[in-house]
Amino acid sequence: MRRLLHVAVGAVVLAALIPVGRIVAWPQQSPSPRWITAWGSSQHAVGTATVSNATVRLIARVTIPGEALRLRFDNTFGTASLVIGSAYVGHRAQGAALTPGSNRRVLFNQASRVTIPVGGSVVSDTIPLKVLAGEDLAVSLYVPGTDVRPSQHTLAFVTSYLTANGAGDVAADETRTPFTGITTSMLWLKAIDVLTSTHTGAIVAFGDSITDGNCSTVDAQNRWEDWLAIRIDLDNDRGGVHKAVVNEGISGNTIGRENLRPAPDSPPGLERLERDVLSHSGVTDVILFMGTNDIRREASDAQVMDGMQEIGKRVKARGLKLLGVTVIPRHNNTTNSPWDAAKTATRNRVNQWIRTKAPFDGVLDFDMVVRDPANPDLIYGPFNCDDIHPTPRGYYEMGRSVALDLFRR
Numbered sequence: 001m002r003r004l005l006h007v008a009v010g011a012v013v014l015a016a017l018i019p020v021g022r023i024v025a026w027p028q029q030s031p032s033p034r035w036i037t038a039w040g041s042s043q044h045a046v047g048t049a050t051v052s053n054a055t056v057r058l059i060a061r062v063t064i065p066g067e068a069l070r071l072r073f074d075n076t077f078g079t080a081s082l083v084i085g086s087a088y089v090g091h092r093a094q095g096a097a098l099t100p101g102s103n104r105r106v107l108f109n110q111a112s113r114v115t116i117p118v119g120g121s122v123v124s125d126t127i128p129l130k131v132l133a134g135e136d137l138a139v140s141l142y143v144p145g146t147d148v149r150p151s152q153h154t155l156a157f158v159t160s161y162l163t164a165n166g167a168g169d170v171a172a173d174e175t176r177t178p179f180t181g182i183t184t185s186m187l188w189l190k191a192i193d194v195l196t197s198t199h200t201g202a203i204v205a206f207g208d209s210i211t212d213g214n215c216s217t218v219d220a221q222n223r224w225e226d227w228l229a230i231r232i233d234l235d236n237d238r239g240g241v242h243k244a245v246v247n248e249g250i251s252g253n254t255i256g257r258e259n260l261r262p263a264p265d266s267p268p269g270l271e272r273l274e275r276d277v278l279s280h281s282g283v284t285d286v287i288l289f290m291g292t293n294d295i296r297r298e299a300s301d302a303q304v305m306d307g308m309q310e311i312g313k314r315v316k317a318r319g320l321k322l323l324g325v326t327v328i329p330r331h332n333n334t335t336n337s338p339w340d341a342a343k344t345a346t347r348n349r350v351n352q353w354i355r356t357k358a359p360f361d362g363v364l365d366f367d368m369v370v371r372d373p374a375n376p377d378l379i380y381g382p383f384n385c386d387d388i389h390p391t392p393r394g395y396y397e398m399g400r401s402v403a404l405d406l407f408r409r
Helices: 002-017 224-234 269-278 292-296 301-317 341-356 366-370 392-401
Strands: 034-040 054-061 068-074 082-084 086-094 114-116 121-123 136-143 151-153 160-162 181-183 189-196 201-207 243-249 283-289 321-325 362-364 375-379
Touching (some): 068 136, 136 189, 201 224, 243 283
Parallel strands (some): 034 243
Antiparallel strands (some): 034 189, 054 136, 160 181
């Protein structure tokens, strides 16, 4: 009887602490830990700068917490097999410096050395390192080869670090001292998975330069999907969304390649969907934000819509939710594949289809968010960086506009 009284009193106290009309949902743990991709990058080129008997320290921010890690490295565009002589990962403190004592050796099938063939991929063994959402990790790779051209994501908008060529293996060094060079390209590192008991999936932002982050601020993490990740991390009292956000954008990317002029300069979405989206761990939602570069390369509205539907068919065949995004305005220009009134008309027809007929599970209407109220075919002045991409303020508005209910079960 006393125990029942305690329960009743506790319920009354709890009820008094909950504002009237507010629904409180407690975060639910998964039945067992699962692997979920918490960070990703789309390789699309081979670098011109070479690495010789040197160490690179790559900086990546995970978007959910976890109890352990595993790392994926791709050599998609390499011109020769990549030998990783040793690898480490630790908590980044500042610059190239690590939190003392956090650096962990990375093994591959229990070996410290691994070779990745041209076009190949490798996933590390489990690394016992606890991480927090929004934490920067430093992945250090010793590359013993000579004149190695990296397979890379060129515009990462995050600073990573390199030693001078010939400096040798300093991957275990937690200080910044050996790392005298910098790069804003992401070399070889494809994905970071975390082992989590609290989160349920990953949202992949699959897009072009507006997802990649052109006109965002280097190291500020202020792209639209960065703001979405922050909002999801703060969405605790509603207990709704416990998911990672993964950026798989490539500048200049298109949906397809057929009859485009000029030809695409990166693997189109239809060709890289498996590598950059479907191969990730724990994906539950895909945000498709492409089309502007197809239109500027003379694609018709029918061609853009057909490509989106084909991506949607393949995404839904995996049981994933697909969200479409309207194409934001571009201003008329005579450079960078000219944009004109006819292409704006194509964009508007595609957007009307996305809003009303497309087979999406939801729509993010970024066109409405960034358009000029006085002229909907232009980007609003404070949000306009270069007549194509939003400013950091525009990216903030885009990230803030996303309804988190779209990702709730």
